[in-house]
Amino acid sequence: MDLTQAKHAFITGGASGIGLGLADALAARGVPVTIADIDAAELESVVASRGAKGSGRLRGQLLDVRDRESWALAKSEAEAALGPVDLLFNNAGIMPDGKELSDMPPESFDRVIAINLTGVFNGISAFGSGFRALGKGHIVNTASMSGMAAAHAGLGSYGPSKFAVVAMSEVLRDEMAPYGVGVSVLCPGYTATNLPRSTKRIGGAIVDASIDVLESEVKPHHVAEMVLRGIAANRLYIITHPERMAAVEQRFANIRADCDAG
Numbered sequence: 001m002d003l004t005q006a007k008h009a010f011i012t013g014g015a016s017g018i019g020l021g022l023a024d025a026l027a028a029r030g031v032p033v034t035i036a037d038i039d040a041a042e043l044e045s046v047v048a049s050r051g052a053k054g055s056g057r058l059r060g061q062l063l064d065v066r067d068r069e070s071w072a073l074a075k076s077e078a079e080a081a082l083g084p085v086d087l088l089f090n091n092a093g094i095m096p097d098g099k100e101l102s103d104m105p106p107e108s109f110d111r112v113i114a115i116n117l118t119g120v121f122n123g124i125s126a127f128g129s130g131f132r133a134l135g136k137g138h139i140v141n142t143a144s145m146s147g148m149a150a151a152h153a154g155l156g157s158y159g160p161s162k163f164a165v166v167a168m169s170e171v172l173r174d175e176m177a178p179y180g181v182g183v184s185v186l187c188p189g190y191t192a193t194n195l196p197r198s199t200k201r202i203g204g205a206i207v208d209a210s211i212d213v214l215e216s217e218v219k220p221h222h223v224a225e226m227v228l229r230g231i232a233a234n235r236l237y238i239i240t241h242p243e244r245m246a247a248v249e250q251r252f253a254n255i256r257a258d259c260d261a262g
């Protein structure tokens with residue numbers, strides 16, 4: 001998609017981290033942006049700070065991606081304010097609790113799946129037919145490198161949620177291509193964001209409750225620029241940490257070895 005033609009970006013989890021990096025990168029290019037988030041206080045402070053500096057074409061939208069009625073309202077309010085959405089970022093997500101599957105409270109598993117996976121489906125469900133009618137635009141779903149290789153103890157909810165987002169994005173790309181709509185899946189590695197703090201705020205547990213932020217050389221604005229390049233090139237996979245590909249290649253080598261041994 002030619003981003004100079006973009007009319008309205010809708011970003012879930014847009015009040016922090018990668019979502020906010022995307023919002024800033026798009027607003028800097030003059031694209032009107034709706035940032036949708038469950039965190040009302042963060043939304044308010046981000047919109048106040050950006051509104052003072054920017055063009056005022058960045059608005060906040062309270063949204064819990066788990067809540068389908070909230071999605072319908074968010075779509076109608078956003079499009080009434082800034083026009084039809086032609087860039088959708090299904091980006092909101094939370095961390096896993098780090099417990100082994102046998103010990104994981106079912107509600108903890110359910111929370112990760114409801115936000116990281118069903119939340120992405122809910123976004124597609126709310127906006128997909130609008131994109132088809134427009135006949136243009138681009139959808140980016142945020143997965144993770146844990147959606148490509150996740151064989152670590154403690155990733156039993158997060159890994160499956162992100163693998164499924166990769167698979168859903170591959171299907172959606174096939175379904176949207178005839179309508180001229182692009183689809184990408186963003187697979188970040190460690191990025192410096194507030195993911196632990198945001199996860200705890202909405203009641204999720206994490207391994208070390210004292211951690212609020214993730215430390216990394218890779219910042220949200222780096223990821224945002226890679227995403228915008230991926231959209232411009234209509235790339236299916238947006239890989240921000242190429243060094244993490246070794247684990248993906250090892251996974252496929254293991255599959256190949258077992259297949260050949262079969």
Ligand SMILES: NC(=O)c1ccc[n+]([C@@H]2O[C@H](COP(=O)([O-])OP(=O)(O)OC[C@H]3O[C@@H](n4cnc5c(N)ncnc54)[C@H](O)[C@@H]3O)[C@@H](O)[C@H]2O)c1
Binds near residue numbers: 193
């Ligand atoms: N930071 C990393 O290292 C990393 C790595 C791989 C993937 N990711 C993924 O990137 C995405 C963005 O996370 P981030 O790292 O920028 O974290 P972040 O916590 O800084 O931002 C996530 C935002 O999502 C919001 N959110 C959480 N639950 C929500 C809900 N139910 N409805 C609406 N909004 C909700 C939070 O309030 C927060 O503002 C997530 O899907 C995460 O899994 C992050």
